[in-house]
Each structure stands twice: as C-alpha cells, then as structure tokens.
Amino acid sequence: MFETSIAGSLPKPAWLAETNKLWPQWRAEGDALRQAKADATLLWIKAQEDAGLDIVCDGEQSRQHFVHGFLEQVEGIDFEHKVKMGIRDNRYDAMVPQVVSALRLKGRVHAFEAQLARAHTKKKLKFTLPGPMTIVDTVADRFYGSNAEGRVKMAFAFAELLNQEALALQADGVDIIQFDEPAFNVYMKDAADWGVQALERAAQGLTCTTAVHICYGYGIKANTDWKSTLGEEWRQYETVFPALAKSRIDQVSLECIHSHVPPDLMKLLAGKDVMVGVIDVASDVIETPEEVADTIGRALEFVPKERLFPCTNCGLAPMGRDVAWRKLQALAAGTKLAKERLTTA
Numbered sequence: 463m464f465e466t467s468i469a470g471s472l473p474k475p476a477w478l479a480e481t482n483k484l485w486p487q488w489r490a491e492g493d494a495l496r497q498a499k500a501d502a503t504l505l506w507i508k509a510q511e512d513a514g515l516d517i518v519c520d521g522e523q524s525r526q527h528f529v530h531g532f533l534e535q536v537e538g539i540d541f542e543h544k545v546k547m548g549i550r551d552n553r554y555d556a557m558v559p560q561v562v563s564a565l566r567l568k569g570r571v572h573a574f575e576a577q578l579a580r581a582h583t584k585k586k587l588k589f590t591l592p593g594p595m596t597i598v599d600t601v602a603d604r605f606y607g608s609n610a611e612g613r614v615k616m617a618f619a620f621a622e623l624l625n626q627e628a629l630a631l632q633a634d635g636v637d638i639i640q641f642d643e644p645a646f647n648v649y650m651k652d653a654a655d656w657g658v659q660a661l662e663r664a665a666q667g668l669t670c671t672t673a674v675h676i677c678y679g680y681g682i683k684a685n686t687d688w689k690s691t692l693g694e695e696w697r698q699y700e701t702v703f704p705a706l707a708k709s710r711i712d713q714v715s716l717e718c719i720h721s722h723v724p725p726d727l728m729k730l731l732a733g734k735d736v737m738v739g740v741i742d743v744a745s746d747v748i749e750t751p752e753e754v755a756d757t758i759g760r761a762l763e764f765v766p767k768e769r770l771f772p773c774t775n776c777g778l779a780p781m782g783r784d785v786a787w788r789k790l791q792a793l794a795a796g797t798k799l800a801k802e803r804l805t806t807a
C-alpha cells in the first residue's frame with residue numbers, strides 16, 4: 463500500500479551539467495559524458511533507495527530535456543536549425559528542433575540508462591518517456607502541415623516510435639513505463655478527442671504497468687506565473703480524466719499539494735491507480751511529514767487506499783540538489799506517517 467515514487471526527473475550534479483536549468487549544457491562530451499551520466503544515474507538510484515522510496519527511476523540524468531532527449535534519436539528531425547517557438551499554448555518560448563521529413567528511430571533511445579538502472583536496483587523500476595501530444599507541442603513542424611490534422615498525424619507518428627522504444631524498455635526489465643503529458647492540461651479538448659488515443663497507441667502491446675503524468679509544469683517562473691492566472695479552482699483535469707478512465711493506461715499521476723485542483727476530480731479516475739502529488743516542486747520549502755500525510759488523507763476521500771501512490775507534483779530537475787534530496791526523504795516520511803494513521807484510526 464502507498465508505494466512511493468517521484469514523477470521522474472532529478473537535478474543533475476554540477477559536474478554533469480549546468481544546475482538549476484531546464485535545458486542545461488553538459489559539462490563533458492563523448493565517453494567522459496557517458497561515464498558522468500552513468501555515475502549520476504547510480505548516485506540518484508542510491509539516494510532514492512536510501513530515502514526509502516518503493517519505486518525508483520533513473521532521474522533522467524542522461525537526457526538534456528525530457529522531450530528533446532527522445533527526439534535526438536529520431537531521424538527526420540533537424541537539430542542543427544532550432545527555431546524559437548511558444549510552447550504550452552505560448553506560455554513560454556523554447557528553442558526547438560524541426561521535423562523535416564518522415565520520422566524513424568535511429569536505434570534504441572534509452573537502452574544505456576535503463577539497463578544500467580535495472581542492473582543496479584532490485585526495486586521496481588519506473589522509466590519515463592514524453593507523451594505524443596507533448597512532443598508535438600515541443601517541436602516545430604515543416605513536414606506534416608501546421609493545421610489540426612497535421613498535428614494529429616504527427617502525434618500518431620511519434621506514438622509509433624514511442625511504442626517501439628517502450629516495448630524495448632519493457633524487455634530491458636522496466637516495471638512501469640510512464641508517459642509525460644503536461645500538454646493534456648493545456649489543450650484539454652484535444653487531449654480528450656485524440657491525445658488519449660495517441661497515448662494508447664504509444665502504450666500498445668505493453669504488459670508492464672503503464673502510466674501517464676499530467677501536471678502544471680516544472681517549478682519555473684513561467685509556470686508559476688501561469689498558475690496564478692488559473693483562478694481559484696483548477697478544473698483542467700475534468701475534461702481529460704473521463705477519457706483516461708476509459709483507456710487502457712493503468713496509472714495517472716496528478717498535481718495535488720499546494721495546487722488549486724479540487725481533490726474530488728480524482729473520483730473521475732475510478733478504476734485507475736492514482737499517483738497523488740504530495741511534494742511541491744515549485745517551492746524549496748521541505749514538506750513536513752504531517753503535511754504529506756494530510757495530503758494523502760485528503761486524497762483518500764476520493765481514491766481507495768490500494769490505488770493511491772504518493773508521488774511528487776512534477777519532476778525535480780530544476781531544483782537544488784540538496785532540496786531534491788530532502789524532498790525525497792519528506793515523501794517517504796510523510797507516507798510512513800499516513801500508513802500509521804490508517805492503522806491506528
């Protein structure tokens with residue numbers, strides 16, 4: 463009960479990449495970079511185990527960014543000529559590569575870090591991939607056509623590639639494959655109309671546990687500014703959760719603590735495992751065990767205890783390393799307290 467995990471990313475050590483950045487530059491190249499990525503992956507697996515988390519992940523130490531890390535292994539994408547594009551409905555600008563021809567995987571994308579992680583932990587291993595709709599929102603298109611139809615076509619083309627890599631990750635021994643779809647919270651109607659279908663295409667044929675993470679973004683200024691415009695009640699999840707409840711995806715990861723998401727929206731996920739965000743990634747203040755346990759308690763009003771998985775609101779990539787480490791401990795400590803409260807209640 464209450465198996466703990468993080469959404470996915472963790473800060474990169476200063477010797478691996480620039481710190482406190484979403485698109486950090488690597489500190490090394492070639493073999494030295496590969497070794498540094500491996501060292502950072504092992505370090506964070508150890509840290510997650512030491513904190514007492516039940517499900518661990520590679521902390522995304524081997525990718526510069528959660529979307530572009532995948533795209534680097536896709537043929538048909540021009541990384542030489544990046545363009546500035548407003549992403550997440552123009553919430554912020556990013557330099558993105560361009561799709562210029564038919565898409566095909568150059569080979570395995572995450573074999574190195576997935577196999578490394580698998581070889582070094584006996585805990586359940588989760589691995590994250592970007593979802594098709596979020597990829598489409600983080601790349602410029604010069605091939606599929608900029609209309610709505612082109613977007614859908616491109617999303618399904620990426621879904622096929624994601625599926626190839628997901629099946630290979632499953633063969634590597636990954637227990638949970640999670641697709642990250644922050645775009646579902648931005649284009650809610652599209653998410654319900656075709657985003658969930660594209661996601662299911664990406665997860666097709668998987669027999670391991672499948673998950674989707676939908677959040678309000680990393681704790682960067684553009685996101686916290688955006689959140690302040692969303693009003694008293696954040697009802698974005700209301701449109702997409704019913705479609706997800708009907709889907710074949712097993713688990714849904716959502717933002718909860720310090721958000722304005724009405725907790726009763728979790729009811730819309732009946733039949734699914736719910737990864738409840740009990741750790742805020744937009745604040746350096748470390749949650750107390752009581753605060754974490756209280757958040758779990760609120761979620762328990764709408765999610766059966768055997769379906770509740772305490773998690774972080776989003777990735778911890780842009781945070782300080784020490785803060786992230788203490789948040790892992792807070793996640794474990796608060797979950798322990800929530801369990802104690804249940805048994806003594």
Ligand SMILES: [Zn+2]
Nearest residue numbers: 677679776777
């Ligand atoms: Zn997130």
